[in-house]
Amino acid sequence: MSEAPAPDLSTSDEFLLNVGPQHPATHGVLRVVVTMDGEVVKDLQPHIGYVHRGLEKLFENRLYEQIIPYTDRTDYLSAIANNWAYVSAVERLLGLEIPKKVEYIRVLMAELNRINSHLLWLAAYGLDMGAFTPFLYAFRDREEITVMVEEASGGRLTTNYFRIGGFTRDLPASFFPHLQKFLRRFGRAVDELDTLLVENAIFVARTRGVGVISRERAISYGMTGPCLRASDAPLDVRREMPYSIYPSLDFEIPAGRNGDTWDRSWVRIEEMRQSLRILRQAAEGFPEGEHRVRVPRNLEPPAGEVYSAVEGPRGEVGFWVVSEGGRKPYRVKMRKPSFSNFSALPEILRGLKIADLVAVMGSLDLVVPEIDR
């Protein structure tokens, strides 16, 4: 959080521009200090930590099962992915065998969550770029997903849904009729959003060739998710470190060619289409069975450590859980995609115009609480 040393402004035409911590384009509380030369961004200093809550310290003082709701609140747009990464780490510590049905429900929920998150990104990004209409369309579609998630979990955003070993209750009877209705309609809705925003001529003019990062640099910055895949790198945790039932599902990993702002947007649209394919297959092959395994009331995993990662909407969400025995973890490290994705911002923005700042930052799809944790 310390201030960066200010550049010497007495001998040049450069000046400093402060964006944030309260700024509509930062989508949360973060600040970037831009060194400008006229309209050109010479350098950029990100400042984070405004919403650092010390969650990793807090976890060391909580029982294993008490940690789940906190993971929701690190990234309020992908509560499911965070639940899943944490819960699966503890399950592996305990050596639990997870029933097939639980895995199916988790995949269904994770893919709905991915679409939900990408829709919110599209809505907010449209607003950033001066397009209001896609916002209304995206929220209409989001509502359908939110209702399904609410019926199953009781929550709309921070769902606190997953449990160690499965779920508290089975999916409600109304879930599959709603899902079928959604699947029938949403394919057309994605095409609509695609033409409304991403294929829009003004949008293309503002994003094509802007904010390019190469594959090598993106990997070196630890970027994951759509931000990495836009740079011609079809790398996805669901393929690279397969988990759950993903190996048995047929879907593609879309990748952009140029690594620019437009590719980062297009990849997310394409991912929504792939998520639809996954949802169809998971709904078709949905098995009968138990929605949980019985776990002891007092969870005491044996000493050991596990790193468990899932592909969240923003990239690799990983939890590294270290147990020394006992009912509380010795250490929990959260590996969050926005942290690494955001660290590449100075490199992407250097040399661009100030008007590109909002376009590039929005395309990284940052969620600030998960940067600060």
Add this chain to the structure above:
Amino acid sequence: MQVRPVDPAAQVSIEPSALRDALTFLRDEGFDFLVFVTALDRPAEGVIELVYRLFSYAARVPVVVRVRVPRDGGRVPSVCDLYRTAEWHERETAELFGVEFSGHPDPRRLLLPDDLEGYPLRKDFTHPNLKPLPEVSAE
């Protein structure tokens, strides 16, 4: 009855002086993705154990590199030039655990306020707002 859970990642423990050579070697062998850098406080042994998790996209294998440094005045060379993402991870680890990354290009605090004293993720860290959880009786 219970088996110690095993992380499938290969674990390598090395001396701090060998860290840069080891990570350079691993990077050139295809471990191009530094997943995270963090640490563990081991007060009983008087050490901070640094943990670097790497992943090779080409081979689809992870590897974990561990370095132990003393709690007082622990210091390791920075690997920012090998992995760009290390810059923020090292800044975070430095302020939370009190380890120095020598040669770091920008060793300012990253997340914590400037006036906070101590290293929060050490086990002996105390703060007026940090209260222990009431003990739950075993049933």
